[in-house]
Amino acid sequence: MDTPSSWVRRWAPLVPPGEVLDLACGSGRHARLLAALGHPVLALDRDPQALAAAAGPGIRTMEYDLEAQGAAWPFEAGRFAGIVVTNYLHRPLMRSLTASLAPGGVLIYETFAVGNEVFGKPSNPLFLLSAGELPEHAREGGLRVIAFEDGVTEEPKPARVQRLCAAGPAYAWSDAKLDHLSQRKQP
Incomplete structure (x- = not known):
């Protein structure tokens, strides 16, 4: 499962220049994608073996x-041009995470949503988003929702997920970004 998520591939070109955080990066599939797009990437994970696999140019x-x-959020407000999170949910981090976005x-x-328990793990409600929860966290963090999906996906395996792309209030729209959006199927 080293292929980047289709959702991340779709929206990554909208990330403005600057440092990107790949939170709970695993083996670094999204870190590599964002580095290939020219971003300096900080790949964070608790697993040293995963980080060894994620390391690479940029x-x-x-x-x-x-x-x-007792772990504290290690990043200051406004630091990152982009933050990518997949297959990870720890609700106490949401305010700090959105605050660290430029x-x-x-x-x-x-990440996974209620209903995923019929497909397997995770099935614990602590790790499953409730209906509309992800865009609510984004709005509470002062972000504007660009795209949101809530449903079943078949790749990389069947799962119930929520997907979000959101931008800070000062996000600069350009003709190139609008062209990118118009060439994509909207959710």
């Missing part, structure tokens, strides 16, 4: 357990 790695007792930055998020 990618710095950081071993950090965001869920450890005012003109882009958040791309995709």
